[in-house]
Amino acid sequence: MAKEEKKTMQPTTVKRMYKNRVDLPDDVKTKVCEVMNSKLASALDMHTQAKFAHWNVKGMNFYQLHLVFDATAKVIFKQIDPIAERITQLGGVANGTVRMSAANSKIPAYSVESISGPQHLVALADALGVYCKELRDASDKIDDLGDEPTADFFKQLVVEAEEELYFLESHLEAGDVQ
Ligand SMILES: [Fe+2]
Numbered sequence: 001m002a003k004e005e006k007k008t009m010q011p012t013t014v015k016r017m018y019k020n021r022v023d024l025p026d027d028v029k030t031k032v033c034e035v036m037n038s039k040l041a042s043a044l045d046m047h048t049q050a051k052f053a054h055w056n057v058k059g060m061n062f063y064q065l066h067l068v069f070d071a072t073a074k075v076i077f078k079q080i081d082p083i084a085e086r087i088t089q090l091g092g093v094a095n096g097t098v099r100m101s102a103a104n105s106k107i108p109a110y111s112v113e114s115i116s117g118p119q120h121l122v123a124l125a126d127a128l129g130v131y132c133k134e135l136r137d138a139s140d141k142i143d144d145l146g147d148e149p150t151a152d153f154f155k156q157l158v159v160e161a162e163e164e165l166y167f168l169e170s171h172l173e174a175g176d177v178q
Helices: 003-008 026-056 062-089 098-104 117-145 148-169
Strands: none
Touching: 026 062, 026 098, 026 117, 026 148, 062 117, 062 148, 117 148
């Protein structure tokens, strides 16, 4: 097989599970790791989307938004390692390469045509809104599977991510009353 062909055929998800002493049934660990791996892919994607906004925003509010978008990127970046390591704590493989993230992320592609501050704010808030929903859904799903500590861990991630969403949305035009 040609080297190039072998590279493109690499799996985007490794489903191998290791045995350990964590007091959960094996099938629960497998399912919880599946949910977490999907969020790991989304977190890696979300981080680079925030960095894209940080690097590429233009206009009068450049510097302020440059900092705001970097703050968002930092919060998301801090979530990646604990998600990956919670997967390995339960016996799973953390599917966290950029290629795996690109294949498995549930975050829509960033609006790369964005130039101005408001355009990037909307683009990033849209993506972050989906990420926050993903984290909430993950927490609910993991709770239903019977792994309360991991569900609680995801709840904390929701609070952190939604705080960033609030920072972004607060810049957008006021008056969006329910
Ligand atoms: Fe920077």
